[in-house]
Amino acid sequence: MSETSLIFSAQEYRDRIARLQTAMALEGLDALLLSTPADIFYTTGFLTRFWESPARPWFVVVPQAGDPVAVIPTIGAELMGRCWIPQVRTWDAPDPRDDGVSLLAGTLADMVPENGRIGLPMGLETHLRMPLGDFETLRSHLAPRVLTDATASVQRVREIKSEAEITKIRTSCEIAARAFDRVPEFAQAGQPLDAVFRDFQIALLSEGADWVSYVAGGAGADGYGDVISPAGPDPLHVGDVLMLDTGAVREGYFCDFDRNWAIGSASDCARRAHRALWQATEEVMATLRPGHRACDVHEMLCAGLRRHGATPSGGRLGHGLGVTLTEWPSFTPLDTTPLRAGMVLTLEPGCKTRDGRILVHEENIVLRENGVELLSPRAPAELPEILG
């Protein structure tokens, strides 16, 4: 066990808090209440897989000025004590009488005047990680203080990554790239898909992932039907296209990209689809600039696919990336979020092949003032073949 558990310098966290406090001031917020693993890791550096247990709520409160306060179960006191924030208040959770509610209410009441406003994320792509009944109790304890939406304050800050964060994401991408390079070693015709998924996770760990939060994929002739199913025992066949997609984690930061392979020689259909996906991505990477909106990327990818003879498969065609597998904005026709330098994003076009089958392709990038910098080592232009 290390003496500290910071991932980044304390200054990195102070800068984040200062940016949050600037956003809070613009929204007239006296405090910000955070409850999810991502928001708590972002503000404190508190990194643990213990979130897997839904038993206990955890909170960080960011005041208008000064350092945040952690209000957490006692079991986390040792680890949070090694993070940078000086104030950690604890209770013995789970407590069926009062699971941290009065401790949290007291913390907020001390910080926020009775006519004050407390923000918490309530909008798209958020949720509150505490019992709803306890939230209602909290709200009545805090009245007449107003609890209001702070989604934008959090998202506009978190979506711009520091250079230190970009370095972490690049490292996760490099780990995944090395594991993808090893896929031909274990993804032969005849191998059950679930064994391929296991071997891929083993490769990710061997190459340096701390843990593997996400692996998905699919396999089928000229494409796959969906991209979120767990693997079954069906073997790979000659003629299949295999896709593997991963969110591997190193020091709390995700990559999120995929790769495709033909099992045996690639069919013309699969080869053309892969080429169109690759070209559409290439063109967006050449033209994307700060000032484009999220919906523009969707349109650019769809137009590129059509220009290269492919039919877009619909759905979201990319998103933000960082301390969760997917972050906002979303590359859909409806998301008008302006893209800014420092955003880490995925480009994720998909196209239809035949019979409800699709091919998907994904890269991870950081948007710079002068254009796109690739974080995932670029996929090959031609669909690679695993010839056995």
Added chain:
Amino acid sequence: MSETSLIFSAQEYRDRIARLQTAMALEGLDALLLSTPADIFYTTGFLTRFWESPARPWFVVVPQAGDPVAVIPTIGAELMGRCWIPQVRTWDAPDPRDDGVSLLAGTLADMVPENGRIGLPMGLETHLRMPLGDFETLRSHLAPRVLTDATASVQRVREIKSEAEITKIRTSCEIAARAFDRVPEFAQAGQPLDAVFRDFQIALLSEGADWVSYVAGGAGADGYGDVISPAGPDPLHVGDVLMLDTGAVREGYFCDFDRNWAIGSASDCARRAHRALWQATEEVMATLRPGHRACDVHEMLCAGLRRHGATPSGGRLGHGLGVTLTEWPSFTPLDTTPLRAGMVLTLEPGCKTRDGRILVHEENIVLRENGVELLSPRAPAELPEILG
């Protein structure tokens, strides 16, 4: 890709829904609204790692009679279509104008009369996995229908496992046990703890885990300071006690148990502590019966530790186990939940050794009418030594 994606027979899910509907009738609920991965997997068999993306909410609605209805993002339609439930309603998520709220409200409004009651889990160890703002919109759409707490309805049903579920948990325990047996191969003095964590995850996958949702642990002379930290690069030293704890997943079901090793010869202090933990667990396994309460287990474990000369370390000393790493009830002094046959539980005593260090021990059991059946192959009575 398989044609169906059921994990269990359709009858297993029908039985679960019937039990939920009985509980709902007792509480006077016209519908039950579920939103978490665990509740949705439990009712439908929908198993995916895509929950790792926080972008989209997902819902299952259980009516007073008849089959549940899934209200989910289009990206899940293919996989949910291979599950047992006939009605799947979809929308293109994420949609910043209306992210499934009106589709969900319409589904509930058709099912529940205006004077009716809709239950959702709002209590201890629950949360609502949808944006809070959308929940408030949903509630106003559905008024005058009442949204009320249904925690007990869900927990009293889910906490009793079917034989098919117990078989799945036993399988996950057996996978972890085989991986624990291989720890001496890679946990030698001088090995960095983070490398040990990676190798342990690789062993879990090699032995058949579909994925590894949780690994934690610690190492130090005569014990460790906390049990939820990620591993750092510090090497194991002769004289350390190493603990590894895992929630490995096979077909959606978790194990959750740990093992300890002395690196080199065990100290008397560590040996005594391990023996006390093992004996206290042994005695509870010999005496626990349906009718005991959760708090009785806490008391029995503490009394056993003291009888064997050890000082309990405080906190929760075990909990339910199944489709999440931890489920209710909690073995704390405050949880009075009656224990019933069919509950799968962890026994997890911890004791202080010295200088704020602790040793912990954990087994997984199922409570039967006539006593305890072990699911995790029993830890050795004596602290095993890794002699290099």
